[in-house]
Amino acid sequence: MEKIFGRSESLRDVSTHYCPGCGHGIAHRLVAEIIDELGIRQKVIAIAPVGCAVIAYDYWDFDCCEAAHGRACAVATAIKRVRPQNIVFTYQGDGDLAAIGTNETIHAANRGENITVVFINNAIYGMTGGQLAPTTLIGQKASTAQKGRVAKEHGYPLKISEILASLPAVKYVERVSLHSPQEILKTKKALKQAFQNQIAGAGFSLVEILSPCATYWGMSPKAALDWIRDVLSKEFPLGRIK
Amino acid sequence: MKAAKKTEKILMAGNEAIAEAAFQAGCFFYAGYPITPQNELIAYMSYRLPEAGRVFVQAESELAAINMVFGASAAGVRAMTSSSSPGVSLKQEGISYLAGARLPAVIVNIMRGGPGLGNIAPSQSDYFQSTRGGGHGDYHCLVFAPAGVQEAFDLTVLAFDLADQYRVPAIILGDGMLGQMMEPVNTAVSVSRKTEKPWALTGCGNRPANVAKSFSLAEGALEKNNLILQETYCQIRKQEQRFETLLTDDAEIILVAYGTMARIAKAVVKQLRKEGKKIGLIRPISLWPFPDRAFSAAKKDKIFLVVEMSYGQMLEDVKLAINGRSRVEFLGRSGGGIPTEEEINSKIKALS
Numbered sequence: 001m002e003k004i005f006g007r008s009e010s011l012r013d014v015s016t017h018y019c020p021g022c023g024h025g026i027a028h029r030l031v032a033e034i035i036d037e038l039g040i041r042q043k044v045i046a047i048a049p050v051g052c053a054v055i056a057y058d059y060w061d062f063d064c065c066e067a068a069h070g071r072a073c074a075v076a077t078a079i080k081r082v083r084p085q086n087i088v089f090t091y092q093g094d095g096d097l098a099a100i101g102t103n104e105t106i107h108a109a110n111r112g113e114n115i116t117v118v119f120i121n122n123a124i125y126g127m128t129g130g131q132l133a134p135t136t137l138i139g140q141k142a143s144t145a146q147k148g149r150v151a152k153e154h155g156y157p158l159k160i161s162e163i164l165a166s167l168p169a170v171k172y173v174e175r176v177s178l179h180s181p182q183e184i185l186k187t188k189k190a191l192k193q194a195f196q197n198q199i200a201g202a203g204f205s206l207v208e209i210l211s212p213c214a215t216y217w218g219m220s221p222k223a224a225l226d227w228i229r230d231v232l233s234k235e236f237p238l239g240r241i242k
Numbered sequence: 243m244k245a246a247k248k249t250e251k252i253l254m255a256g257n258e259a260i261a262e263a264a265f266q267a268g269c270f271f272y273a274g275y276p277i278t279p280q281n282e283l284i285a286y287m288s289y290r291l292p293e294a295g296r297v298f299v300q301a302e303s304e305l306a307a308i309n310m311v312f313g314a315s316a317a318g319v320r321a322m323t324s325s326s327s328p329g330v331s332l333k334q335e336g337i338s339y340l341a342g343a344r345l346p347a348v349i350v351n352i353m354r355g356g357p358g359l360g361n362i363a364p365s366q367s368d369y370f371q372s373t374r375g376g377g378h379g380d381y382h383c384l385v386f387a388p389a390g391v392q393e394a395f396d397l398t399v400l401a402f403d404l405a406d407q408y409r410v411p412a413i414i415l416g417d418g419m420l421g422q423m424m425e426p427v428n429t430a431v432s433v434s435r436k437t438e439k440p441w442a443l444t445g446c447g448n449r450p451a452n453v454a455k456s457f458s459l460a461e462g463a464l465e466k467n468n469l470i471l472q473e474t475y476c477q478i479r480k481q482e483q484r485f486e487t488l489l490t491d492d493a494e495i496i497l498v499a500y501g502t503m504a505r506i507a508k509a510v511v512k513q514l515r516k517e518g519k520k521i522g523l524i525r526p527i528s529l530w531p532f533p534d535r536a537f538s539a540a541k542k543d544k545i546f547l548v549v550e551m552s553y554g555q556m557l558e559d560v561k562l563a564i565n566g567r568s569r570v571e572f573l574g575r576s577g578g579g580i581p582t583e584e585e586i587n588s589k590i591k592a593l594s
């Protein structure tokens with residue numbers, strides 16, 4: 001019988017620690033598939049974040065580097081500058097990339113570092129138990145905003161991708177989602193573009209992926225996907241930003 | 243200042259000598275953020291490294307700089323950052339990560355007055371921070387304290403070699419005086435050693451994937467990693483204690499001072515010896531590992547006088563090394579105050 005689907009070489013044959021309905025597993029797989037399709041596994045160096053994806057290196061089968069919480073883009077900057085022949089990407093949550101690491105993110109982007117950033121926006125801090133994130137929606141509840149986000153107190157959901165897209169050295173920014181098979185295919189396409197840009201030496205590329213966190217949204221996995229479609233993607237519109 | 247041709251002696255400031263030494267030692271990556279009194283160092287690296295096809299990044303902060311060094315070191319090259327006290331405080335999380343991930347790096351701290359923004363005067367008040375780890379977790383960095391520009395050069399080369407050999411971060415601890423002071427330097431005296439780095443991230447090619455990390459979630463895994471660190475520190479304590487002694491054999495009073503402070507102490511010893519006083523000096527060169535061995539001759543009839551540009555930090559290590567065998571006294575100033583020859587003299591007079 002013809003084999004039409006299999007585990008990517010870049011993905012280890014292990015089960016993950018992610019909660020039921022979490023998007024990280026899908027995003028990991030998409031990244032692994034793209035790396036295999038582009039034939040770059042042997043020269044990839046990934047930077048895993050501090051966040052739910054902290055042990056991404058237990059799931060990916062290529063060279064990986066830890067980064068302190070928020071510092072992935074600084075670590076990636078150095079690795080890429082030291083080894084320009086390698087393919088370097090970061091994989092970061094919204095707290096990591098757009099709260100504690102905003103400075104490193106903006107400056108790596110502004111320098112036009114030739115790296116790829118995979119940005120998982122689940123509108124919450126997953127790893128630490130559902131606290132308010134920079135991307136949490138107005139009215140969305142969090143363990144540190146029990147009545148929901150209030151603009152007057154917490155400000156508005158931070159559109160870091162739009163901010164980054166305004167920087168002249170940034171090559172490519174696209175927002176995609178994991179809420180349906182079609183959107184997952186689009187996510188894969190965007191990721192491919194972002195890696196191809198790096199291979200071509202084009203500069204800083206970022207893919208923001210709206211990703212479900214059923215656990216800390218307090219929803220069933222199916223309801224979480226619908227919430228991305230009906231609510232989250234209204235605040236964070238999908239499509240190419242730059 | 244342009245790069246030195248080997249064999250000739252050239253006049254260099256401490257900051258430049260450290261930078262040139264890093265270059266000669268094969269430092270391939272430098273990231274830093276401006277802060278006085280070490281700005282000559284970052285300026286020197288900004289042209290010296292790119293000239294040779296190596297990498298210089300002016301980082302957006304000390305946090306970014308130390309984490310860039312983490313990345314460069316993980317990628318297998320010799321990497322350095324430099325700063326002064328407030329900036330080095332910001333780097334502490336990154337240094338802890340380097341230690342935990344067993345990544346070598348060289349961190350230069352040209353100390354200034356603290357706490358807080360303090361001032362830019364020479365100071366030695368970051369001794370605790372440097373020798374006790376500084377960040378979170380059970381770890382140490384190698385710490386070397388040069389007392390002159392040539393020694394700053396030599397110890398920087400050594401720091402790169404030993405950081406690689408033991409897979410630990412190494413600190414060059416100086417102060418604004420050392421950084422700015424100009425002295426002749428022979429850049430040919432140090433020959434740097436190379437260490438293989440099979441753990442480096444280079445892209446996995448056909449080997450199993452490498453991971454650079456400090457995180458160890460599995461039961462017992464972190465303790466195991468920490469025991470490897472302890473084993474390393476144990477070896478370092480045995481192998482890498484460095485110090486200089488001056489006229490200690492018959493001395494009744496022995497000054498203990500490091501770095502810039504030791505230069506002043508040395509002048510005092512020379513002067514008082516002329517006056518027939520039995521006085522000597524121990525100058526720790528490695529602050530971690532602290533050179534306990536230098537104090538093996540401590541006994542009842544000797545007095546040790548620790549002199550620091552702080553209110554008594556190395557003092558604790560001297561007391562631990564002497565362990566009650568001799569009387570230990572202290573003279574220190576901080577926040578821009580430097581103990582003078584006169585002050586040391588009158589303290590000595592009061593002792594005897």
Ligand SMILES: Cc1ncc(C[n+]2csc(CCOP(=O)(O)OP(=O)(O)O)c2C)c(N)n1
Nearest residue numbers: 050051052069093094095096124125126127
């Ligand atoms: C310096 C520091 N501060 C705080 C933490 C605790 N911490 C770990 S992950 C995290 C938030 C992660 O949220 P996000 O980046 O959105 O990723 P997610 O877990 O949702 O995937 C925090 C606050 C830490 N490890 N280090």
